[in-house]
Amino acid sequence: MDRRFANIFGLTEEQAISLLKTSSDRLEDRCDRYVGASHLANFPTERSIRALIETLRDPNPATYHRIARRKAVESLGRLKAAEALPAIRACLVDEDCYTVENAVWSLGEIGTEDETIHEEIARLLARPGQNYRSIIRVLSKFNYKNALERVERLTESEDETVASAAISAIARLAGDYSGMNRVVELLSHANVNVRRACVQDLIDARYYDAIPHIARCPVSIVFRLRGIRSLANAGIGEGSITFAQIEPDLDRVVRDRPGDLNMVHEYDRTPSLEFAIGELYQTDFGRCYLASQTLLDVYPDRAAAASIETFEEKAHHDYGAHYHVIKLLGWLGGGDAYDFFVQQGLHNKAPQFQKSRAAAAIALGELGDRRAVPLLQECLSTPIFHLKYACLMALEQLGDTLGPEMAAGDEDRLIRLKARARA
Template sequence: MAERFDSLFAGISEESALQQIKLSASQLDNPVSKYMAATRLGACHSEESLQALIGCLNLTIDDLYERITRRKAIEALGRRRDTRALPHLLNCLIGEDEIAIIDAVDAIIKINGVLTPQQSNSLSEALDGSDNRKRVIIQAHTRLGLNNAVDAIRDLINHDNPLVSGAARSYFAKRHGETDLLPQLVEQLHSDAPGQRRAAVIDLGDSGDRKQVHNLIQCPVSMPLRAKSVLELIPELEYDKENAEERDLFRQLLIDDPNNLALKEEHTCPDSAEAIENYLQHRDEAKQYGAAKRLLTTTRETASRIIETLHEKLGSDYVIHYYLTMCAGLMALSEHEKLIVTSLHETIPQYTKSRVAATWGCLRLELSAEKNFLMELNDTARWVPLKWACRRVVEELS
């Protein structure tokens, strides 16, 4: 995500961003540029930019643009991961801007610094708020290893909102070994609500229970989200220190064949090019995977034609681009070698998961000419799933 922000706002210089952020929004020709400047400074490393972002935390929330700038500054400080920002972010836990409070907790999690007892208490005391606030503060206790709100979090295990109860269950599984609380989360992986499925994948990843990898890799949510949770549970994957079973499971996840996902009857896509196009554009990933599964059942000629048509029509949509690249690889459609190779070499951050699909496509099409590039990509890429896939494909192409 940080890489995406860096790319989007790279055209704004640090000097320009500093100038804009010091002015009130009302003084700017385009007040939007002030919060864009805050986002840009999240990719900088100078002391001046850090202090400018910290200064934004004192902005008034009465003005819309100043309020948004304050939120963007909070997010930017989380991306900077400088522990000196922690006291200032903790001060943001008090106030009327609920979104800013949630953003501040998320930033504190990202910084991952050691909190003093007083700071830990400040975090725990902010638990009494919206359900979204409850969820992120419980996540902070889980990920930062805090134990000063045990009773308050235990009271939330059976909360009506599964996003709150799920985070609470994950906390006790991770921090206190109570993995008997996780079956509800496993069941939630099959929810009809996409948001609840995504939350369950995140919470199982936070739970510390490696046995849950089998369950969460089959959940029809985005591959990167599942991969992130698996890496939380099996950090050894980053260094190829996983065991054989874990390697097989992660390989299955990254290949992302929709036939290996727990799709329901309502996710089944009708057998038509129009339906495939419509399902691929659905907001529910389960519907998208249903479209990909349907595409894989068509004849090679039909699949090739649909992929070509959709690539010309909707290929700039990075979600659809991923499924087209993935299906072309899974079906080993040599006529779409160009799609796979160009996907592999695409550097725009939004298309990173298409690069993962392209690595497996290189294997299926036996594109040995790309072996040196795959080795280079393993050395230069920042995203662990992409690096891992490159290493496996290089091994198998050898």
């Protein structure tokens, strides 16, 4: 599990428990009980688990207590606290739909072979207002085939994220993959949340034919890499696919050129330079990629200066835009690009900017300056997959042969295979 953001609140276990044991009306910030419940996910101790269970059983109906209960349920799932199963199971009949949703998720994380619990979860598919997508995914995870007919009815749901999950579950529970093309088609949906959900459903169904389509889906590289890595590791592990088959798609995702994506948005007229730069700050990466391609095609002589100017104003606060600007400058080059990529990207250790480090590695490969070789080799010791893979690609572009030798024994299967393919 990625723990880079784990200690974001900076609390001790004792402090977090103390917050949970304090009524919200006695706290300086009423959200502090939520903070305490969230932070205890970092402490797999009997004390923390007991405090979280006590929070579940807190009958106080006040809003901030209810919110803390929701988070306590989730934290117990993150801790995989099997001793909390009875308390979490009791939450399945809670009046608060979000508490129920978190209880379903946590039961899926902890795991149980008790089919009476599986059936209680399945009955929630008939409860109005619930998150059916979450319920379907957990039933599929439990391989609860008695829910198959109820899940099948939701393959025609108006909510595409629910329909996608249901189709994936049918594939997993019944071995029927006939509907999976519908899920692949949803990778081109205009709504970014649908596209992200579909990637997860393709992972759940282990639908290896989707790998090239995921590589071209205009969502954040985080989602695409998660999808391809999960499917590649599963498929290679069971002998269904080879690294050589998926390497071009993995390279395409890590390089992340907008021209390699299937765009889902379009402009009705050529946008101004200012508008296109502003689109790099969108939360829907589909819009960011369209803007990047437009800047490369329409404003290649002005885009670098304009993006740097905006970068200095606000991109250092926006990790998505930070990533897109570094990528854009990697293709445009010029000026003090080398120092910029090293200082703003490759050496940026802030956890929210890790995508930018990989983007900088690719940019340094594009730049062709061999001063980057030892810096890229040094980054091969990082635990971050995206960065290591990008460094191997950049080192290959720079003509280095030592990097692949250094990574040939890496603990990550895909990094090992990439290194050995280039050694």
